[in-house]
Amino acid sequence: MTSEAILSVRNVTKRFGGRGDFIARGLSRIGLAQPNAVVHAVEDVSFDLHKGEVLGVVGESGCGKSTLGRMVAGLLDPSEGEIIAKASGANTGALPMQMIFQDPFSSLNPRKRVFDLIGEAPRVHGIVPSEKLDAYVADMMERCGVDGNYRDRFAHQFSGGQRQRIGIARALAVRPEILVCDEAVSALDVSIQAQIVNLFMDLRDELGLTYIFISHDLGVVEHISDRILVMYLGRIVESGPAQQIFADPQHPYTRALIDGVPRLERRRTVYAPIIGDIPSPIDPPKGCHFHPRCPLAQLQCKVERPALRDIGGGRQAACHLIETTAKKEFSIG
């Protein structure tokens, strides 16, 4: 799918902590206190997002995918680097990006009626004139599968799946081009998850939306994504078309991740998992972040950070060994 890039992320880095208030800084300057630990949440991430695609972002705890999502959605500012959104400017007042949150129970204001939840932003930003607002809100709700007559109700009167739908309607109401879904289906039951995943796909077809789909659930990501980014401890370790990555992962971490995911068809598997714990983003390993757990680690991996390089077919990977080995079969465990 070659279409224009509507979002460019260039060398984005995000660090948390490290400064503290002025008392803490003063104390650490005279040596009486430790400076606050710095969390390297996201490190030097670059990618393009193309119109109409679903970009899946996967990784485990501490990989930075949520932080990246928040930066793209404008909720956090990067410490370094830039995020360039090339909005096509078709709608005045429209916001280019919106975020769908994980927890349907805390992402809706318990004190507001559904009508206010969905209608406040379009009204404030002048997207819809006030006389048309009522019908607009009802329409948004129906599109997302919630009966528009319930717009006078409060959020807690709905189920988890319905609340998630209301959250989606709220995001759609400001006519975004890009939706950042941060674990948007993870808190839902399996059968409700299927409904919401289908809804996402329907909305993409109807409204021409572009998605960044962040999730730890590889099955869902594989199902819905066109391309994926695999992240580990703040860095992208592999990227490319979803189908290819799932069929033939190149990076050892991606390999371990995909092989380790339980699948319905795999019965009575003998799990041969990857060893070791996920390191903390406060003190990541030097060189390649993955080397302490990588069965193929070489001396170079401990010292030098591998850059994200093209490995053909629209794919990129950050591993020293991929270039030096053509078609070596990786066996792990």
Next chain:
Amino acid sequence: MSSLTHAPAAGSPRELARRFLSVPSAVIALVVFVLFCVVGFGAPLIAPQNPYDLRQVDILDSLMPPGSQSYTGLTYWLGTDGQGRDMLSAMLYGIRISLIVGLLSGFLALVIGTFVGLIAAYRRGWVDTLLMRIVDLQLSFPTILVALILLVILGRGVDKIIFALVVVQWAYFARTVRGVALVEGAREYVDAARGLRLSGMRILFRHILPNCLPTILVVATVQMAMAISLEATLSFLGLGLPPTRPSLGLLIANGFDYLQSGRYWISVLPGIVLLGIIISANVLGDRLRDILNPRL
């Protein structure tokens, strides 16, 4: 396609009222407090005598025990004080002024404290630090001391005592509201509002504040009881309210000298009334806290 739960929404006013009233002590406290409010604010209408109108007060009728009659045929149901004022009337007016001072100062302190707390929680950084250090400073002085000093400087008057009470109370509100606002501000619906590019002030006052209201309400009831008690103490010490507008505290003070000689009614009766107001306000606050806290 979408179905709704049909129970009254947990947290709806009707449900909360039902739970509130399910405990007998809360019902009693509510009735007592409302009664005090009614008689207090209705004092000009129901008091047999206006104790501030010197033409109605006869010094010859002073120190008469409860139940005695004046020569004009007026029954002094609760006796008279040293000036000949009818105790019942004086107490009704006293309740009135105590409630006005307590409620008004509590309300003003709430408004100021809430505003400061919200700003501190939302802005964080040096604004938060500065405001909270001021709050800490304020709270580290004993309330009585601060109020005393202020009233000595300012003199007597209803407005002055309200001012002093606001000064000593706002900090407590500020700290509590900041705490709740921090918790609410960390919730995802605030992130969603920021993502929708709503202005900071709108988020603060239309999104976060309504969710802080339960806590604010509980603190307000407790603080109000404290304000009434504090005002009574200050009046007892002869500060704040002028002697021409005796609050319950002043009435107690006036009658102090007569306790030894058996004329108990001048101090004890206002004391009981004061106790009643404070206890009922406290019980109401406790009950509110109970029903609003374990909300899942």
Next chain:
Amino acid sequence: MTTVLDVNDLHTSFVTPGLTIAALQGVSLSVGKGEILGLVGESGSGKTLTGFSINRLLSPPGRVVQGQVLLHGHDVLTLGQEEMRQLRGRRIAMIFQDPMMTLNPVLRIETQIRDALRAHEKMSKAVARKRAIAALDEVGIPAPESRLRSYPHELSGGMRQRVAIAIALLHQPDVIIADEPTTALDVTIQGQILSLVQGLCRDRGTALIWITHDLAVVAGIADRLAVMYAGRVVEVGPVDDLLDAPAHPYTRGLIDSVPARGQRGQRLKQIPGRMPSLTELPTGCSFAPRCEHARAACAALPDMTALGPDRSVRCFFPLAEGSA
């Protein structure tokens, strides 16, 4: 295969003055030595409640009102408090989703393991320490001697769960009930725990009931499956039979809801509506309102009917694929 645990017609309700809500209504299942039974259901299905009922960990107003839980033939539900306490941890152990339900945040690991050991056996501190090191080693915790001195918050989530598993295994129980033990863990850590638990059950012959909502996890590890819906078991059978040819429409729906390979870009088959809450259960088959095969007869409550030697389903019209 010898049956270790046999649950017969278990009914659990929430009893308050004026209102009784029936939560579990006739749950029956069994698990044999060395066998792993997957208990699958979504939230509100009653699977966690079943685990708690078996172990008698219900807090009021929840109560078991009917049924038997037979451990080696003896009914656990009739035991007194003290006898039950002796049984728990020794013969039946439990692992929770949140390891902090097992671990005390203010005690060191060594203290907690020692307490768990001494609850059922007399031993000296030195012996307890040796046993603790061996237990931690068995669950794959590196450098166990130094780990003993740690507090739970100093360990990662995966480590904590391993410690919880180690404690569960200390007395070689006959049955372990694991309630969503890997749901909160990352994929690679989940793989480690799954591998660990699998190995331990295989080597020691411990029976395991693995409670989860994740069909894929249980597919890889379980020998048999029991599917729960709205407080009842709706289908039981060997894992291959159930997943390849389900008999109950709900099981079919669950399987279809899971994105599988080779379906990219297609709509997932979804079950409309949602599971009824305990207070809104329909009379008759509780799945009928959402079932595309529902007929007039489904207004009555179906019993579990056997479809084979080890297969049963609660449905008047089981799917053809499953009834073969």
